[in-house]
Amino acid sequence: MTHSKKYRRAGVTAAAMTALALALVGCSATGTSASANDSASKKGQEITVAIVPKLLGLPVFEANVKGAKQVASKLKEKIDYTASVKASGADQAQVIMGLVNSNNRPDVIAYSANDPTSIVPALNAATKAGIKVIGFDSDVTASARSYFIQDTSYPAMGQALIDAVAKKDGDTGSYAILSSTKDATVQNAWIDAMKSYAAKKYPNLRLADIAYGQSNQATSQSQATNLINSNPDLKALIPIDGAAVPGALAAVKSQGAVGKISVFGIGDPNPNKQYFEDGSLTGLFLWDEVKQGQLIAYLARGVADGTIKGATPTFTAGDLGSFTVSNDPAKGTIIFSKPLEFTKDNYSKYNF
Amino acid sequence: MTTTTIAPSRRRLPVWGTVLAAALVVELMVFSLTNTHFFGGGAGMLSQIELFLPTGIVALGLAPVILTGAIDLSVGATASLSSVLVGVLILHHVNPVLAIGIALAVSTIIGLVNGLIITLFGIDSLLVTLATQFIASSLAVSVAGDNPPFGFPDMFLALGEGTVGPVPIALLIFLVIAALVMLLIGRTGFGRRIVLIGYNPSAARFTGVRVMRTFVGVFTMSGLVAGIAGIVLAAYFNAGRSDSGMSLLLPAITCVVLGGVDIFGGRGRIGEVVLAVLVLGYLTQGLLNSGVSSLTATMVTGLLLIVALVVKIAFERRSGESFLGTLRRRFAARTGGSPGVGRGAKGGSEKAAAEPRDPAHS
Numbered sequence: 001m002t003h004s005k006k007y008r009r010a011g012v013t014a015a016a017m018t019a020l021a022l023a024l025v026g027c028s029a030t031g032t033s034a035s036a037n038d039s040a041s042k043k044g045q046e047i048t049v050a051i052v053p054k055l056l057g058l059p060v061f062e063a064n065v066k067g068a069k070q071v072a073s074k075l076k077e078k079i080d081y082t083a084s085v086k087a088s089g090a091d092q093a094q095v096i097m098g099l100v101n102s103n104n105r106p107d108v109i110a111y112s113a114n115d116p117t118s119i120v121p122a123l124n125a126a127t128k129a130g131i132k133v134i135g136f137d138s139d140v141t142a143s144a145r146s147y148f149i150q151d152t153s154y155p156a157m158g159q160a161l162i163d164a165v166a167k168k169d170g171d172t173g174s175y176a177i178l179s180s181t182k183d184a185t186v187q188n189a190w191i192d193a194m195k196s197y198a199a200k201k202y203p204n205l206r207l208a209d210i211a212y213g214q215s216n217q218a219t220s221q222s223q224a225t226n227l228i229n230s231n232p233d234l235k236a237l238i239p240i241d242g243a244a245v246p247g248a249l250a251a252v253k254s255q256g257a258v259g260k261i262s263v264f265g266i267g268d269p270n271p272n273k274q275y276f277e278d279g280s281l282t283g284l285f286l287w288d289e290v291k292q293g294q295l296i297a298y299l300a301r302g303v304a305d306g307t308i309k310g311a312t313p314t315f316t317a318g319d320l321g322s323f324t325v326s327n328d329p330a331k332g333t334i335i336f337s338k339p340l341e342f343t344k345d346n347y348s349k350y351n352f
Numbered sequence: 353m354t355t356t357t358i359a360p361s362r363r364r365l366p367v368w369g370t371v372l373a374a375a376l377v378v379e380l381m382v383f384s385l386t387n388t389h390f391f392g393g394g395a396g397m398l399s400q401i402e403l404f405l406p407t408g409i410v411a412l413g414l415a416p417v418i419l420t421g422a423i424d425l426s427v428g429a430t431a432s433l434s435s436v437l438v439g440v441l442i443l444h445h446v447n448p449v450l451a452i453g454i455a456l457a458v459s460t461i462i463g464l465v466n467g468l469i470i471t472l473f474g475i476d477s478l479l480v481t482l483a484t485q486f487i488a489s490s491l492a493v494s495v496a497g498d499n500p501p502f503g504f505p506d507m508f509l510a511l512g513e514g515t516v517g518p519v520p521i522a523l524l525i526f527l528v529i530a531a532l533v534m535l536l537i538g539r540t541g542f543g544r545r546i547v548l549i550g551y552n553p554s555a556a557r558f559t560g561v562r563v564m565r566t567f568v569g570v571f572t573m574s575g576l577v578a579g580i581a582g583i584v585l586a587a588y589f590n591a592g593r594s595d596s597g598m599s600l601l602l603p604a605i606t607c608v609v610l611g612g613v614d615i616f617g618g619r620g621r622i623g624e625v626v627l628a629v630l631v632l633g634y635l636t637q638g639l640l641n642s643g644v645s646s647l648t649a650t651m652v653t654g655l656l657l658i659v660a661l662v663v664k665i666a667f668e669r670r671s672g673e674s675f676l677g678t679l680r681r682r683f684a685a686r687t688g689g690s691p692g693v694g695r696g697a698k699g700g701s702e703k704a705a706a707e708p709r710d711p712a713h714s
Contacts, residue, residue, distance in 0.1 A: 056647060084646045088599050089589075091646065094403050098640025101389040101400070117502050117591030121513065122403075141502070182493065183500050183594075 041306040042107055049300040050080040050099050050106035054114045054138065055087040058242075060268050060289050061112065063352030064136070067293025071318065075301045080106060087215075089118025096122035100129050108300040111145075112137035116185055120144045132303040136296055138186060142330040146303055149295055151287050153335045154186075157266070158193025160339040164264050164283050165236045166202050173235040174208035176227040178248050180215045180241035187240050189329070190266070194238070208234055213244045220247020221254075228255050236282075239265040245284070249275050269347040276344045284342040289352045292336050295320055299334070367667055368612040372627035379631060383638035390641055395518030400641075402513070402588065404633030405522045406431065406581040408626075410600045411607040412529050413577025415625045416537060416570050418608050421550040421617025422477035424571060426466060427578040427604065429488035431597030434459045434582025436492045438508075439501030439592025448508045456579045462488055463575015467568035477571075492594035502591035512587025522584050526629075529577060534622040546570060550617025606653070607632055610660050632656075 051068060053061035065081045072079050082099070084091035092114050099106055100122065109126050113119055113135065123133050123144040136149040165175055177194065179187040191210060198205050208231040213220025220243050228234060228251060239248035245265040249272075252261050262282040265272075268289065275281035298317035302308030308315050316322050323334050342350065384391040391397055401408075410427050417424045434455040441451035462484060469480045514521045537543035545566045548556045557563050581600060586592045611628035613620030632653065639649040665678055673681070 056645075082645055085650050086599070089593070090403065090596065090599050094637065094640055095646050097403060097637065098643075098646075101387065101637075101641040102643050103386075103388050104643065105389075115593060115595075117500075117589050117593065118596070120590060121588060182498055183496060188498065 042304040043306075044076070046076045046078060047107040047301070047304045048078045048080055048104065049108045049110060049297065050082060051110045051296065052092065052095060052099070053083050053112040054092065056083045056085055059270050059352045060286075063268075063289035064293035064296060066352075067290035067295075068297040069293075070290070071294045071297045074318075075297055077297055077301060079297070087114055089114040093119045093122040096126060100126045100131065105129060105131060107304050108132045108134060110134050110136055110296050110300060111140070113140045114138070116140050132300070134296070134299055134303060136292065136336075139330065142332060145332070147299060147308070147325065147332040147334055148330065149292065149299060149334050149336050150329075151292065151336055152339050154189040154193045154329070155197065157190050157285065157339050158195075158197045160285055160341065161190075161238055161240075161264055161266070162194050162198045162202065162205070164285075164341070165238070165262070166205060168262050168264075168282060169235040171202040172204040174206040174231055174233050175236040175238060176208045176231060176234055177210045178220060178224050178227065178237060178239040178241075178244040179210060179212050180244065181212055184241070190240055213239075213241070213247050215241060215243045217243045217247045217250075220244045221250045224248040224251035225255060228252065228257060228261065234261055236262045236264060239263065239267075242267055242271075245272060245281075246275075249280050253280055268352050269342045269350050270352055273347065276342075276347050279344075284347070285339045286342065287337045287340050288350070291320060294318070295323070295334075295336055366621060366624065368664060369621060369624045369627060371663070372611070372624055372631055376627060376631050376634070379634050379638065383634065383641070387638070387641050390638060398518060398523060399515075399520055400637050401630070401633035402520055402522060404603075404629070404636065405520075405526050406585045406588070406597075407600045407603045408526050408607065408629035408633065409529060409581040409584060410578055410597075410604040411611075411625055411629055412526070412533050412622070413574040413581075414604050415608045415611065415613055415620065415622055416533065416543075416546050417477075417574045418605075418613050418615060419537065419546050419550045419617055419620055420567065420570055421553070422470070422567065422570070423481065423605075424463075424466065424574045425478065425481040425601065426462060426485040426488055427574060427581075428597040428599070428601035429485040429492065430459050430462050430575055430578040431582035431585060431600055432594050433462070433488045433492040433495070433597075434579040435586035435596050436496045436500065436582075436592040436594055438583050439504065439586050440495055442504050442508060443501045448505065452583055455583060456576060459579025459582065460572055460576040463572040463578070464568065466575065467571030470571065471564035471567045489594065489598065492597075496592065496594040500591060500593050502589075504587070504590055509587050509590055512584050512589070522588065525580065525584060529580065530622065530626045533577075534626075537622050542566065542569060547618060550614070551619065603632070606657055610657055612664060 049068070051065055053064065065079060068079050082095060084095050096109065096111070096119055099109060109123070109131055111119060111123070111133070116139065120140050123140065126133055133145040134147045134149070135145045137151055139148045142148070177191055179191060195207060198207065209227055211223035211227050213223050220239065224237060224239070224247055227237065237248050237252065239245045245267040248263055248265065252258055252263055258280045263280065264283045264285070265281070266285050268286055269284060272281055272284060295317050298320065299308065302315055312325055314322055314324050326333050326335070380397065384397070389396065390400065410431060414424055414427055437458055438451045438455040441454060442448055466481055466484050469475060470477050510521055511525070512522055516524060537546060545556065545561045548561060549563055549566055553563060582597055585596050589596065607629045608625055609615055610632060611620065611625030613625060635656065636649055636653065639652060640646065666675060668678060
């Protein structure tokens with residue numbers, strides 16, 4: 001090996017190490033002060049609440065965070081909004097492990113889980129480290145958290161959708177549901193609620209079929225097209241996940257069925273503005289995401305202070321009013337609100 | 353240019369391995385110093401990459417495939433299927449050991465089928481494994497059904513979250529597989545054939561190597577190892593999910609490439625892949641622990657990969673050659689090629705002629 005080659009190799013090694021050192025600079029930037037973590041009451045002290053939704057950048061979760069921040073200063077809370085780039089349970093688990101191992105551990109972690117199991121080990125580690133764990137929107141196994149804020153009660157959502165269909169299209173004929181995946185817990189609960197309510201209240205309103213769009217707009221569209229073509233008497237299409245709504249609407253439009261088939265979905269108004277405008281979207285149901293975010297902040301304060309603990313039957317969350325803790329459908333469930341309907345006339349009032 | 357000189361094999365420290373080892377040491381030191389919960393008395397550090405180990409295991413099965421110049425895109429889906437299968441079987445009161453055996457057998461069969469289709473029909477491994485990926489993940493979805501299996505006995509969970517002393521069992525599984533694959537590639541005829549096929553498939557065929565048999569063996573092994581990753585996943589998450597393995601594929605390929613394995617085959621060391629797994633695993637978790645957002649951590653991973661590949665090419669510069677010249681030499685060899693078995697045949701003899709390399713380099 002010649003001298004020049006040797007030096008060059010050493011130079012390259014040095015370059016590689018420098019690059020790595022640069023990559024690591026980000027970590028040394030954070031402080032080294034360790035926060036004391038005991039499970040004692042935090043009454044009166046400032047607490048950090050980490051909100052970890054399914055992924056970054058989804059308008060509904062941004063609305064949750066906005067709501068939490070609105071009441072944060074009043075509740076002496078610091079809101080830390082962090083999540084993975086992809087909607088993946090494993091990535092979310094990594095993010096939560098990162099919070100548990102960080103120098104500044106949060107006092108409360110509020111998650112919306114990508115799936116019921118992937119983040120359970122990470123949440124257990126959080127609880128072990130003295131962090132209070134609460135959930136909202138999408139739950140995990142109940143043993144891994146203290147309380148869970150359910151968006152709305154499943155029967156109420158099912159009832160609202162079916163009533164809307166019957167009111168618009170009459171109580172005969174058929175409707176079809178477009179869901180995300182076969183094992184999506186919340187969607188399945190809505191489907192069951194719709195089925196049982198329709199069977200009881202409108203026996204002549206028939207569920208034609210259920211299709212699954214895999215949370216993908218293109219797949220949703222082709223599944224919705226199938227539903228429309230294989231059920232000539234279809235009166236209403238009910239897409240019940242974020243990608244299913246635009247997918248169903250695209251199918252209704254491309255099949256020239258606007259006005260003939262009404263679309264009642266579950267989703268947030270902002271991404272669907274244009275469909276309200278062009279008349280293809282009949283109605284959309286959700287809940288007030290901003291106020292739900294406020295409830296997250298109130299609940300976080302309560303569990304950190306120890307004022308909400310165990311089987312507390314009810315608690316008051318400031319202006320939001322009083323909430324009841326129930327064991328249905330799972331231990332420690334708090335139902336946030338009744339479904340909120342967005343229509344052509346009111347959608348512009350909500351910004352999420 | 354026209355002569356294929358084989359450089360005499362010298363015992364020297366593998367350069368890339370040294371860089372990776374140094375990077376790992378720096379990384380561990382920086383994180384231990386800046387983060388109060390990272391070191392955890394030494395033992396805590398071992399559990400930091402628990403979440404990353406299934407990816408590492410998949411990478412160990414993938415590395416021999418990539419060494420032959422082929423690719424296996426079905427590993428993630430195979431891991432998912434294995435995790436779902438083992439879960440469903442255990443919940444149906446099948447003995448856990450038997451359940452693991454069945455899941456591994458199915459994974460191995462997927463790998464075997466991959467290898468057979470690729471060699472018998474001469475179809476590119478990228479296409480075949482893309483197809484089997486869809487099949488395996490659909491199977492996983494249908495086996496999982498409406499209620500994916502969760503809630504397994506402690507004995508099974510130990511595989512994912514148990515420890516022997518301070519060492520996580522999953523880490524031991526990873527290290528054992530690593531040692532076996534390392535021996536296989538470095539010390540056996542099978543391993544030498546793998547490298548030779550990746551280095552120059554035509555030469556391999558002319559020297560009497562049973563190329564097809566080696567391919568089938570490599571893919572079968574990849575399926576088996578992916579199946580093991582699926583079992584560890586199921587045990588760690590206490591659940592079998594039809595999508596759990598899909599997120600393993602791209603990080604696993606990243607580990608193999610960062611570990612210095614040539615994506616076109618013929619060159620690389622398993623030991624360096626093991627180091628790359630540790631470097632990437634600790635980097636991701638360490639950055640997240642330091643309060644860096646997941647966005648930044650992902651970006652840093654991408655940057656690191658690019659930097660690593662550029663630096664690695666710089667190492668391969670011949671004396672007197674410009675950096676761009678190295679790039680041109682390396683990529684000139686990729687164009688053209690003769691049809692044949694898998695991706696391993698691509699670039700065929702031209703590659704070897706254009707780029708004399710040290711086949712003992714693995």
